[in-house]
Amino acid sequence: MPGKIPKPFIDDLLTRVDIVDVVNTRVPLKKAGHEYKACCPFHDEKTPSFTVSPVKQFYHCFGCGAHGTAISFLMDYDRLSFPEAIEALAESVGIEVPREAQENRGPDLSPLYETLEMAARFYAWQLRKHPRAASAVEYLRRRGVTGAVAAEYRLGYAPPGWDNLLRELGDTQDNVKRLVATGLVSEPGDGKRYDRLRDRIVFPIVDARGRVVGFGGRVLGDGTPKYLNSPETPVFHKGRELYGLHEAKRNDKALQRLLVVEGYMDVVALAQFGIRNAVATLGTATTSDHLEKLYRIVPELVFCFDGDRAGRDAAWKALETALPLMRGGRQARFLFLPEGEDPDSLVRAQGPERMRERITGGLPLSEFLFQRLAESVDMTSLDGRARLAELAQALISRVPSGVFRDLLEQRLGELVGMTRQETRAPRPRSRPPRGGQARPRSLMQQIIALVLQHPGATAAVTLPTDVARGDIPGAALLRELLETLAQTPQLSTAALVERAESPESRAALAKLAVAPLELLPGIDVTRQLNDALDRLAAQVRKAELAALAAKPLDSLTDLEKQRLRELSRQLAGAGANPGALEKPRPAGYNG
Numbered sequence: 001m002p003g004k005i006p007k008p009f010i011d012d013l014l015t016r017v018d019i020v021d022v023v024n025t026r027v028p029l030k031k032a033g034h035e036y037k038a039c040c041p042f043h044d045e046k047t048p049s050f051t052v053s054p055v056k057q058f059y060h061c062f063g064c065g066a067h068g069t070a071i072s073f074l075m076d077y078d079r080l081s082f083p084e085a086i087e088a089l090a091e092s093v094g095i096e097v098p099r100e101a102q103e104n105r106g107p108d109l110s111p112l113y114e115t116l117e118m119a120a121r122f123y124a125w126q127l128r129k130h131p132r133a134a135s136a137v138e139y140l141r142r143r144g145v146t147g148a149v150a151a152e153y154r155l156g157y158a159p160p161g162w163d164n165l166l167r168e169l170g171d172t173q174d175n176v177k178r179l180v181a182t183g184l185v186s187e188p189g190d191g192k193r194y195d196r197l198r199d200r201i202v203f204p205i206v207d208a209r210g211r212v213v214g215f216g217g218r219v220l221g222d223g224t225p226k227y228l229n230s231p232e233t234p235v236f237h238k239g240r241e242l243y244g245l246h247e248a249k250r251n252d253k254a255l256q257r258l259l260v261v262e263g264y265m266d267v268v269a270l271a272q273f274g275i276r277n278a279v280a281t282l283g284t285a286t287t288s289d290h291l292e293k294l295y296r297i298v299p300e301l302v303f304c305f306d307g308d309r310a311g312r313d314a315a316w317k318a319l320e321t322a323l324p325l326m327r328g329g330r331q332a333r334f335l336f337l338p339e340g341e342d343p344d345s346l347v348r349a350q351g352p353e354r355m356r357e358r359i360t361g362g363l364p365l366s367e368f369l370f371q372r373l374a375e376s377v378d379m380t381s382l383d384g385r386a387r388l389a390e391l392a393q394a395l396i397s398r399v400p401s402g403v404f405r406d407l408l409e410q411r412l413g414e415l416v417g418m419t420r421q422e423t424r425a426p427r428p429r430s431r432p433p434r435g436g437q438a439r440p441r442s443l444m445q446q447i448i449a450l451v452l453q454h455p456g457a458t459a460a461v462t463l464p465t466d467v468a469r470g471d472i473p474g475a476a477l478l479r480e481l482l483e484t485l486a487q488t489p490q491l492s493t494a495a496l497v498e499r500a501e502s503p504e505s506r507a508a509l510a511k512l513a514v515a516p517l518e519l520l521p522g523i524d525v526t527r528q529l530n531d532a533l534d535r536l537a538a539q540v541r542k543a544e545l546a547a548l549a550a551k552p553l554d555s556l557t558d559l560e561k562q563r564l565r566e567l568s569r570q571l572a573g574a575g576a577n578p579g580a581l582e583k584p585r586p587a588g589y590n591g
Helices: 007-016 019-024 070-077 082-092 110-129 131-142 147-152 164-169 173-181 245-251 264-272 288-295 309-325 343-350 352-360 365-375 382-396 403-416 443-453 465-469 475-487 493-498 503-513 525-549 558-573
Strands: 030-032 035-038 050-053 058-061 156-158 200-206 212-219 227-229 257-261 278-280 300-306 331-337
Touching (some): 007 082, 019 050, 019 070, 070 082, 110 164, 110 173, 110 200, 147 264, 264 343
């Protein structure tokens, strides 16, 4: 089990990321005064009621009541766990998530990363210095790869021979174990060990933080397999990693589109011609993990496949994987290449501008979907069109509710000659609208809401003694919030909410963070907060007085009798009576 994520790290992370950017990559936002608006991604609506506040770093839907921080947005929208959402946000800003030390902590993987890094350096050195590397260098030159691009992608060479890497890095038994654990050395079980990559051009695979996690190797000559990848290891999972993603993000901080290709050399060759937004899967079909990772970064993906049957079958699998993820303005296109061409050969033959035109002109997902289905039925007959409707409905039902799904149903109706209502696929139940956020009911809830929504107003606020020591609901939470802000006054609303220990506490604070408040115009918020705390202290004193007065006088201790006299004098001195203290007054009233 990994250790807990430190709270200070979460605070810092929420200051580094902007919730507007996080939401906007998934749900296109429009500026509306000091906030941003969109149609809510969590329920069907025609008029935008979903708002994102850059000041609070919070979102709220006035239609269904959904609300939260960048973290909770990823949890709800991308269906991530809390740690996964933290990891995704950290990955987006290029930082690593630390973990607190604890018992039963998982194995320390840093030695494996160190071994992989040393291997990458070894292979890069061999490409420059090994006598047999001339064939590898010549191959790269024929493909138009310059030294600068080779250095950027850290290309290397694994010399022929069974134990070059093993002899270089396996000087101790622990190092041999790490070479085996990282898949760099094979151990078939007969006591023998040998280098996995031999006489191959080597492509280091790095994760989003730039750490080497695995390798791909292309054979020189006619050997098989043509490409060989690292096996699954504790730090490398083919279904999650993508070759070239780290470099694409590093070269373009404002990425809007990524091109998904099939091979390492395609990524490198396109980069050589200035097309730096290509990534490649690692010898496996595109997975939902791949797509979720990519859609967290860009709103549009272009899948590039060969135009033959195998390429179109692979594209169809990618389409089926993408359908459940097509929400919030996400787009997908399919680029089919001429027979016998791949991105590498095509960009060298036709140049980068023509390649860019092909990329932007890729076939939209909707067109590919209906085109492929129409090819399998007789569109001139009623039976064929009915069959198309059945096939399409089954696929459209996998698309999340929203504009894109509506348009697919509309297009299906046009193709088969039916109304959209008739072709409409069964819809999953969505969260029912709950209307606007309820106002805080108690004075304590109003105060906590005021602290959450205006954390900067607490610098000159002191919790009254009666409230601090009073055993009333919310007192401990209020005290914790004020103490936190006294130590770290720069915290945002979002950071305060995410500091809560349990999901239930975070949910309760999130509701108060968007609850409407009746603040008096023209009066300083700090003053209104102090006034509200004074009234809360009076309520506490009144409740304490009533409890003491209800006891028989001869049962009271000397301290209780003294406290009863103090409370009576305080309330009498304030000119208040038990009934007057209960009259509701808006936060900020001071008269």
